[in-house]
Amino acid sequence: MPSTRTSPSFPDAEYWDRIEKTRAAMEAAGIEVLVVSDPSNMAWLTGYDGWSFYVHQAAILGMEGEPLWWGRFMDVAGALRTVFMEEDACHGYEDGYVQNPERHPMEDLARLLDAYGHGAARIGVEMDNYYFSAKAYGTLRTFLPNATFTDATGLANWQRAIKSSQEIVYMRRAAAIVEAMHARIAEVAEPGMPKHKLVAEIYHQGISGTGGHWGDYPAIVPMAPSGLDATAPHLTWDDTPLRTGETTFFEIAGAHRRYHCPQSRTLFFGRPPQKFLDAATAVEEATVAALNKAMPGNRCEEIANAFNAALQARGFTKESRCGYSIGLSYPPDWGERTMSFRAGDRTVLQPGMAFHFMPALWLDDGGIEITEPILITDKGHERFCATPGGLLVK
Amino acid sequence: MPSTRTSPSFPDAEYWDRIEKTRAAMEAAGIEVLVVSDPSNMAWLTGYDGWSFYVHQAAILGMEGEPLWWGRFMDVAGALRTVFMEEDACHGYEDGYVQNPERHPMEDLARLLDAYGHGAARIGVEMDNYYFSAKAYGTLRTFLPNATFTDATGLANWQRAIKSSQEIVYMRRAAAIVEAMHARIAEVAEPGMPKHKLVAEIYHQGISGTGGHWGDYPAIVPMAPSGLDATAPHLTWDDTPLRTGETTFFEIAGAHRRYHCPQSRTLFFGRPPQKFLDAATAVEEATVAALNKAMPGNRCEEIANAFNAALQARGFTKESRCGYSIGLSYPPDWGERTMSFRAGDRTVLQPGMAFHFMPALWLDDGGIEITEPILITDKGHERFCATPGGLLVK
Numbered sequence: 114m115p116s117t118r119t120s121p122s123f124p125d126a127e128y129w130d131r132i133e134k135t136r137a138a139m140e141a142a143g144i145e146v147l148v149v150s151d152p153s154n155m156a157w158l159t160g161y162d163g164w165s166f167y168v169h170q171a172a173i174l175g176m177e178g179e180p181l182w183w184g185r186f187m188d189v190a191g192a193l194r195t196v197f198m199e200e201d202a203c204h205g206y207e208d209g210y211v212q213n214p215e216r217h218p219m220e221d222l223a224r225l226l227d228a229y230g231h232g233a234a235r236i237g238v239e240m241d242n243y244y245f246s247a248k249a250y251g252t253l254r255t256f257l258p259n260a261t262f263t264d265a266t267g268l269a270n271w272q273r274a275i276k277s278s279q280e281i282v283y284m285r286r287a288a289a290i291v292e293a294m295h296a297r298i299a300e301v302a303e304p305g306m307p308k309h310k311l312v313a314e315i316y317h318q319g320i321s322g323t324g325g326h327w328g329d330y331p332a333i334v335p336m337a338p339s340g341l342d343a344t345a346p347h348l349t350w351d352d353t354p355l356r357t358g359e360t361t362f363f364e365i366a367g368a369h370r371r372y373h374c375p376q377s378r379t380l381f382f383g384r385p386p387q388k389f390l391d392a393a394t395a396v397e398e399a400t401v402a403a404l405n406k407a408m409p410g411n412r413c414e415e416i417a418n419a420f421n422a423a424l425q426a427r428g429f430t431k432e433s434r435c436g437y438s439i440g441l442s443y444p445p446d447w448g449e450r451t452m453s454f455r456a457g458d459r460t461v462l463q464p465g466m467a468f469h470f471m472p473a474l475w476l477d478d479g480g481i482e483i484t485e486p487i488l489i490t491d492k493g494h495e496r497f498c499a500t501p502g503g504l505l506v507k
Numbered sequence: 508m509p510s511t512r513t514s515p516s517f518p519d520a521e522y523w524d525r526i527e528k529t530r531a532a533m534e535a536a537g538i539e540v541l542v543v544s545d546p547s548n549m550a551w552l553t554g555y556d557g558w559s560f561y562v563h564q565a566a567i568l569g570m571e572g573e574p575l576w577w578g579r580f581m582d583v584a585g586a587l588r589t590v591f592m593e594e595d596a597c598h599g600y601e602d603g604y605v606q607n608p609e610r611h612p613m614e615d616l617a618r619l620l621d622a623y624g625h626g627a628a629r630i631g632v633e634m635d636n637y638y639f640s641a642k643a644y645g646t647l648r649t650f651l652p653n654a655t656f657t658d659a660t661g662l663a664n665w666q667r668a669i670k671s672s673q674e675i676v677y678m679r680r681a682a683a684i685v686e687a688m689h690a691r692i693a694e695v696a697e698p699g700m701p702k703h704k705l706v707a708e709i710y711h712q713g714i715s716g717t718g719g720h721w722g723d724y725p726a727i728v729p730m731a732p733s734g735l736d737a738t739a740p741h742l743t744w745d746d747t748p749l750r751t752g753e754t755t756f757f758e759i760a761g762a763h764r765r766y767h768c769p770q771s772r773t774l775f776f777g778r779p780p781q782k783f784l785d786a787a788t789a790v791e792e793a794t795v796a797a798l799n800k801a802m803p804g805n806r807c808e809e810i811a812n813a814f815n816a817a818l819q820a821r822g823f824t825k826e827s828r829c830g831y832s833i834g835l836s837y838p839p840d841w842g843e844r845t846m847s848f849r850a851g852d853r854t855v856l857q858p859g860m861a862f863h864f865m866p867a868l869w870l871d872d873g874g875i876e877i878t879e880p881i882l883i884t885d886k887g888h889e890r891f892c893a894t895p896g897g898l899l900v901k
Contacts, residue, residue, distance in 0.1 A: 120745055163741040164727055167637075167840035187827055190869060191739035208827040209851075212844045214661065217635070241611070241642035243561075248634040248660065250641035266642065267608065309721035313714035320707035327703035327746035333558055334724040345585035347557040351514055352721035433581055433602040444838045446561035450606045457603075475584060 121160060121197065122370045123279055128197045131158055134272045136176055144237035144263055146226065147174045148253075150245040152443035154269035155182075156371060159198060163191040166244050166443060168211055169218040175231065183222055185211060219249050223256030232257060237265030243445065270451045273440055275465035280372060280440065281488065284467060286326040287374035288486060288497035290367025293323040295378050295500045298363055302507065304382045307352040308361075312337055315365060322369070329368040331375075332447040336364040343480035346473065357382040360389060360504075362473075362482040366447055373439055373447045374497050375469045377482035380505045392481050393504045395427035396472050400485065403435065403454075404470065407487055407494035413458035420454070420472060429474060436470040439486065464491050515554060516764045517673055519591045525552055528666045530570055538631035538657055540620065541568045542647075544639040546837035548663035549576075550765060553592060557585040560638050560837060562605055563612040569625065577616055579605060613643050617650030626651060631659030637839065664845045667834055669859035674766060674834065675882065678861060680720040681768035682880060682891035684761025687717040689772050689894045692757055696901065698776045701746040702755075706731055709759060716763070723762040725769075726841040730758040737874035740867065751777040754898075756867075756876040760841055767833055767841045768891050769863045771876035774899045786875050787898045789821035790866050794879065797829065797848075798864065801881055801888035807852035814848070814866060823868060830864040833880065858885050 135158065139147050148171050155161045155172040159180050170184030179198040182189075186205030193200060206221035226232065238253070239245050241264075254262060276284065297318040302311055315335050322328040338348040340359040355361060359382070366375035381389065403420035413436075420435050436454035439447060447469075452460045454470065466489040473482040483504070486497040529552065533541055542565050549555050549566040553574050564578030573592040576583075580599030587594060600615035620626065632647070633639050635658075648656060670678065691712040696705055709729050716722040732742040734753040749755060753776070760769035775783065797814035807830075814829050830848035833841060841863075846854045848864065860883040867876040877898070880891040 120747070162743070163739065164730060164743060164839070165741040167727075167842075187740050187869065191742050194736055194739055194742060209849070211828070212831075212842070212847065214635075238641070240645070241608075241640045243637045243640065245641055246635045246637065247632070247639055247641050247644035248658065250644075251634070264642065307721065309714055309716060313711045313722070316710040316714055317707045320703055320710055322703060322746075327701065327744075328707070330728040330743065333561075336558060342588055345557065345588055346581050347559040348585050348588060349556075349558060349724065350721075352716075353514070434605070437606075445558070448561075448606070453606065455603070475581065 122283070123160070125197050127277060127279065128158065128160065131272065132174065132180065135174060135269055138268055138272060139174070139176070139237065142237065142263065142265065142268060143235055144265060145176060145234040146231045147237045147265055147268065149174065149269055150239050151242045151269065152244065153441050156443070157273055157441055158269065159196040161192055162195045162371060163188060165191065169244070169249060171222060173226065175229070181225070181229070183225060217248060217252040219252035220256050223253055226257060231260070233259040235261045235263060237263045237268060239266045240264040241266040267451055270449050273449060274438060274451055275463055276440060276467055281465070283370050283372035284374055284440065284488070284497065286324070286369040287367040287372050289324050289326070290319060290322055290328050290369060291365060291374050291376045292498050292500050294318045294365055294367060295363070295376065298378070298380065299505055302355060302380055304357045305354045307354050308337060308339065308350045309352050311355065312350045315363070319365070319367060326369055329371055331366040331368045331373060332442040332444045333366065337361060338480065340479060344475050344477060346475055346480070355382065360479040360481065362480050364482055371441050371443070373442050374486045375439060375447055375484070376486055376498050376500060377473065377484040378500065378505055379481050379483055380507065382507050385504060385506060389479065389481065389504065391427070392429060392474055392476065393483065395424055395429045396474060396481060396483050397502060398427065399423035400470065400472055403472070404485070404487065404494060407462065407489065408492065409462050409464055409489060411462050413452050413454050413460045413462065414456050416470070417454040417456055431472065431474060435472045436468050439467050439469045462489050464489055515591065516677070517554070521671060521673065522552065522554065522591045525666065526568065526574065529568060529663055532662055532666060533568070533570070533631065536631065536657065536659065536662060537629055538659060539570060539628040540625045541631045541659055541662065543568065543663055544633050545636045545663065546638065547835050550837070551667055551835055552663065553590045555586055556589045556765060557582060559585065563638070563643060565616060567620065569623070575619070575623070577619060611642060611646040613646035614650050617647055620651060625654070627653040629655045629657060631657045631662060633660045634658040635660040661845055664843050667843060668832060668845055669857055670834060670861055675859070677764050677766035678768055678834065678882070678891065680718070680763040681761040681766050683717050683720070684713060684722050684763060685759060685768050685770045686892050686894050688712045688759055688761060689757070689770065692772070692774065693899055696749060696774055698751045699748045701748050702731060702733065702744045703746050705749065706744045709757070713759070713761060720763055723765055725760040725762045725767060726836040726838045727760065731755060732874065734873060738869050738871060740869055740874070749776065754783060754873040754875065756874050758876055765835050765837070767836050768880045769833060769841055769878070770880055770892050770894060771865070771867065771878040772894065772899055773875050773877055774901065776901050779898060779900060783873065783875065783898065785821070786823060786868055786870065787877065789818055789823045790868060790875060790877050791896060792821065793817035794864065794866055797866070798879070798881065798888060801856065801883065802886065803856050803858055803883060805856050807846050807848050807854045807856065808850050811848040811850055825866065825868060829866050830862050833861050833863045856883050858883055
């Protein structure tokens with residue numbers, strides 16, 4: 114029986130292209146069977162889309178034929194609604210394995226791999242993924258004593274680095290959505306407004322979408338800290354009112370069909386202190402210097418080096434990476450976890466790569482995030498968004 | 508220097524109570540040092556709250572003194588804004604460890620544990636947690652060759668089972684929020700409305716909160732499938748219009764200060780087919796039968812057995828568990844991952860335990876979810892919510 118997909122994001126041929134690229138990488142790494150636990154990689158290889166990654170599940174790719182989908186039995190129904198493969202490629206384990214310390218779902222996966230002739234194979238597993246726990250690995254090894262295991266963390270992620278034209282279409286829709294989210298903030302934020310009321314508006318705009326395209330959930334919730342809380346990068350929100358004389362940054366993303374376009378802006382009510390104006394100017398200048406390097410043939414670290422040099426010339430420093438690759442994602446991270454803009458990352462930029470250029474500064478009395486999602490093009494790069502730059506002063 | 512918390516969720520004494528309970532469980536398990544990777548357990552033991560769990564981090568609890576917070580250096584600032592401990596209990600690792608296949612953050616944690624005299628300790632780690640990867644465990648073992656490791660999955664989670672009075676206050680606020688979310692669905696849903704427009708309203712209500720209490724982000728996004736998509740439990744949404752003659756279920760939660768109250772309801776436009784009416788009646792009757800067993804002294808499996816017997820008497824069956832414990836949580840799961848209402852779970856119910864009673868039926872042509880969050884009281888139980896039962900027919 115064919116799957117009953119109502120709204121596939123890609124034609125089958127695109128999945129087969131992805132599989133071909135992934136198999137070439139598997140061959141180069143000496144891997145015969147790839148067990149993919151990362152929900153983003155599962156979606157990219159099979160089309161699977163559902164919030165079921167809180168239980169163990171995987172996509173399995175051998176060197177021939179369709180990939181397999183494996184997960185909790187109740188989620189087979191969701192697989193049949195979303196994957197490109199036929200029904201017989203989808204396998205469920207029974208509910209008694211769920212969150213039960215006496216039985217682990219990987220016992221079932223071991224049996225499945227053995228049944229498909231992979232009991233003594235060289236198996237690649239994503240050793241450093243959120244969804245492949247220490248216990249999962251231990252159980253798989255115990256129940257497949259004749260298999261050999263290789264760390265394949267990032268193997269599929271790297272194949273996702275260069276986006277297809279359809280993927281870029283979805284990222285442009287996500288970009289339009291995050292532009293609309295920032296426009297909504299500029300429109301409704303005012304001193305005294307409780308933070309959560311503003312976040313409710315951000316969510317409403319993000320999910321409503323724009324330009325006829327619906328909003329999906331971003332892989333990270335809005336981060337929206339004010340004042341001293343904005344000295345920290347990853348706080349969310351509460352009901353504290355927005356205040357005159359404080360910065361608030363909004364690290365948010367538009368999302369469409371699981372593709373992300375993150376962008377941050379920083380709001381200030383009143384007359385910003387000179388220090389924040391100087392910081393915003395320094396970031397703006399360093400961004401121009403950095404993005405002048407964003408072109409095919411250059412390396413990731415060249416962007417970081419140009420950024421850091423320009424920032425330091427203005428008297429500011431940033432210790433953390435200033436960007437990372439983006440695209441398809443699931444919680445808890447909207448980054449692809451491959452390339453970073455930082456010293457030592459010598460990856461060569463190619464057309465179709467997409468990044469969140471992320472020159473955030475967390476100072477001792479506030480934070481400034483003015484960031485740009487970009488696409489590497491044939492000759493250079495383009496910014497995904499036309500959101501106005503600089504501090505948003507109201 | 509003391510931490511600079513602006514809005515602590517609990518007095519320090521409550522954290523010390525939790526630590527005392529956890530140390531007793533550690534002692535019983537022969538564990539000298541507990542390394543907690545689960546963000547829910549980190550928050551429960553230290554107060555830490557931030558969306559930084561996409562990088563490696565942990566709370567470390569020895570048998571004496573304050574717990575330690577360990578994470579990415581940039582997140583120390585967020586720790587200082589949220590944890591109850593002093594600044595010298597918070598330790599950051601440098602950014603070059605982040606998502607870098609050549610260096611793993613657990614190398615840094617190994618050094619920290621050694622520096623605190625735990626290099627040869629019996630260390631408990633959460634082997635089957637999302638945030639403790641196979642690679643994290645392997646690295647920790649390599650860099651602490653004299654330590655002994657024990658699986659402590661669930662050890663802290665189990666200490667969270669009985670809620671304090673302040674925790675129950677937060678869950679009641681979350682309950683009021685999810686009631687308001689379901690009321691909003693009943694108010695605005697209509698045939699032809701694109702699904703994402705309705706989800707935008709659900710989010711807006713959930714984050715806006717109710718009764719003067721703000722809404723936090725739930726650990727799972729709204730699941731809102733219609734028609735054949737509702738034969739699957741974990742699909743999210745797109746822009747397909749709501750249609751007359753189809754069921755749509757809404758599995759959603761209110762959240763306040765990371766405490767959750769999930770509840771599901773099912774919507775039908777038009778005159779429901781007899782089969783759906785029969786299923787809803789069967790679920791309602793079986794819910795009454797099951798919840799009659801929800802009292803201190805009974806066991807989790809007694810609820811499941813009563814539910815399944817009553818459901819089968821009406822001609823329906825459910826293979827999966829019909830409930831799980833709830834409380835404080837972070838993505839990707841709002842359950843506590845300890846107790847389940849299913850055969851074989853012989854945990855004895857006690858006052859202060861909280862559950863999502865979850866008698867969902869996924870049929871071959873639609874799904875019905877009409878669920879109840881409950882609190883075990885001194886003499887029986889109470890429903891957290893007063894949301895009207897049965898199918899929502901419009």
